[in-house]
Amino acid sequence: MMGGAAILMMMEPIQGIAELINEKLLRQHQMQDLLPLFALGSFAAAYGLSWLISCTFKDDDGDEQFFYLPKEHQFKSKKRLSKKDQLVVDMLSTHEDLSWVVTDPEMKDNEIVYASPGFCRFTGYSKEDIEGKNCRFLQGPKTDPKDVALIRNAIKHTKEASICLLNYRKDGTPFHNQFFLMPMYDANSGKCVYFL
Numbered sequence: 001m002m003g004g005a006a007i008l009m010m011m012e013p014i015q016g017i018a019e020l021i022n023e024k025l026l027r028q029h030q031m032q033d034l035l036p037l038f039a040l041g042s043f044a045a046a047y048g049l050s051w052l053i054s055c056t057f058k059d060d061d062g063d064e065q066f067f068y069l070p071k072e073h074q075f076k077s078k079k080r081l082s083k084k085d086q087l088v089v090d091m092l093s094t095h096e097d098l099s100w101v102v103t104d105p106e107m108k109d110n111e112i113v114y115a116s117p118g119f120c121r122f123t124g125y126s127k128e129d130i131e132g133k134n135c136r137f138l139q140g141p142k143t144d145p146k147d148v149a150l151i152r153n154a155i156k157h158t159k160e161a162s163i164c165l166l167n168y169r170k171d172g173t174p175f176h177n178q179f180f181l182m183p184m185y186d187a188n189s190g191k192c193v194y195f196l
Contacts (some may be wrong), residue, residue: 122171
């Protein structure tokens with residue numbers, strides 16, 4: 001069984017810690033909530049928070065707001081996520097070209113419960129094609145079983161993982177997927193409720 005994936009395309013390189021944090025975002029989330037992102041080496045921190053966090057616009061009152069995907073394209077968690085995990089989802093939701101999915105390990109086959117618009121465009125599959133399936137549908141004849149085993153093991157032990165594996169788009173075109181797996185936890189119980 002293959003778990004949840006986040007296929008991220010590098011948008012801009014990290015310019016430095018000072019540029020990673022937008023002042024408005026810090027007001028929404030305490031600094032202590034951001035530290036685990038950097039300490040754990042989470043993929044969101046590694047792949048340019050400066051781009052994700054700096055997407056702002058002025059609302060009708062002239063106040064600066066963050067750009068988020070339209071509500072119909074946002075991940076709507078049915079479970080209350082920990083602050084760190086909610087922050088990661090909020091950051092990923094600031095850009096429509098980021099490619100990521102969320103899976104639910106409580107479902108029979110750890111099915112995808114959310115696919116970002118960027119993931120749909122990148123793979124060529126529609127949300128309807130993706131959601132409700134396990135991520136293994138992206139595997140093909142040259143996907144290395146050792147890579148898949150590494151992912152299965154990380155899911156089994158609820159650990160983060162990163163690997164570059166060969167996957168296939170809807171049209172059969174292979175691509176190298178820099179795959180990042182991150183467990184997301186319930187805010188109250190601390191139990192893993194999703195994989196990103």
